[in-house]
Amino acid sequence: MTSALKQNQKHKLTKSCSIFTRIWPVNLAFGAIASLFLISSCSDPATVGIELAPGNNQIGVFFEEFVLPAEVVLLDSFNTTNQTIMIVGEEEDDFFGKTSGTGYSRLSFDPDVALPEPDALLDSIFFNLNVRTISGTDLDEPKYYSIHRLEEQILDTLYYNFDELSYDQTPLASGEVVFGEKADTLLKLQVTPEFAQELFTNLKEGLYFKDIFQFRDYFPGIVIKAREGDNTSIGVGLGTNTGFTTYFHSEGDTVSKAYTISASAKLSGSQNVAAARSFSGIKSDRSGTPTSQITETKKAYDVGPLVGMKAGLGMTIRLDTSPFDAFLDTLSGITFNQVVLEMGAVEPQDSTQKVPSSIIAYFTNLSNDILTTSTGIKLSVQSDGFPQVYTDENGDEVPSTTAPAVFGYDPDARIYSQLITSHINALFRDKLTRKDWLLYVDSPTTAGDDFARSLRQFAVDKNKIKVKVIYSKSR
Structure with missing residues (x-):
């Protein structure tokens, strides 16, 4: 902007003087397009705004x-039941503190698929994790995930982000993965030899696979955990791509067959497959952070110079x-x-x-x-x-x-x-x-x-x- 133009620019006062340093394309009412670099100053308290088009006797722009003043609000507990994606992760930073996400899901089997014959031989069993989203730091370093057995049933009720269920602390399957630049992936976790033998024996005997209710009595479901310190979270997709896959063959037959117990639900004779009943539980430790003072839900807090949002935890921003x-x-x-x-x-x-x-x-x-x-x-x-x-x-x-x-x-x-x-x-x-x-x-x-x-x-x-x-x- 030239000195002459600066002298002719007519400045107006706002309630608090501000500086605008972006280049703004302005579509004027008379069809011209102005692209101006603007700097405001304080002058006449009786008017508002910075005039952008001085010298025009028809229209002033x-x-x-x-x-907008901002505060932080922790939302009331919200429903995480059957969101089709479970939150699994361990994250930590200076503003939000430590946040842990744990996935809980039922498993099911296809009643129309034949079980292994009594003389079948086990090849291997894996637990597959359908990772739909990945977010975190140091993704070129190994991240660890483990699968645990639920010790109580997932009921036909609503579960919220504060909910949790008891589970066996000893993993049934676990493994490390280096995500690198992947946006999603299918993980294959190694099942322990003890559980592999238990599951395959029960598959061959078929006692717990007569109907879904007997199966749930035997196996209420799974819990998916991440490792503290990994500072990464994933979104686990439910359905047939998440669950146990058992590979086996018959004696004298070199062709391997597969039997899947997955985080899906299918009725006998139906072609429709739905995601299994599931929810995500979230824990938060904000001690020593600016957000540590946030103890009540649905109350607005001034936590200092920063405000923030964190999904899953339910922390958000209120604008005045x-x-x-x-x-x-x-x-x-x-x-x-x-x-x-x-x-x-x-x-x-x-x-x-x-x-x-x-x-x-x-x-x-x-x-x-x-x-x-x-x-x-x-x-x-x-x-x-x-x-x-x-x-x-x-x-x-x-x-x-x-x-x-x-x-x-x-x-x-x-x-x-x-x-x-x-x-x-x-x-x-x-x-x-x-x-x-x-x-x-x-x-x-x-x-x-x-x-x-x-x-x-x-x-x-x-x-x-x-x-x-x-x-x-x-x-």
């Missing part, structure tokens, strides 16, 4: 930036949106060109330690509940360009729920961002009542609860959660 009121109350006769919420850059972490891929901003209240419609649909910021409200059967304008805005992540800039122009416009024109936001790891296109399917995390300086506004005002 202004920029404003402000921070009252600065919207303070800003919008100063405006009249304007048009919003672009409004964006940016969060980040987030704190650096290993490139193989995954952050949540998508976040939705749900409306919340003073009790940190996610607000819903009368039919239980969650209320959230809606995608830009989509209706933020609609007229219901009673003729009332109510918040829309059909197109939740997803805050995407830019891995190069380490920034979450989302256009919220339509949302701010609805607030400005009194179509919506302003609500605070509770950020949630979620996606409108996937089934299940994404918050219950991983230990993905990030932390961010709370002064880097900013709303950036470009608006036009006719002279």
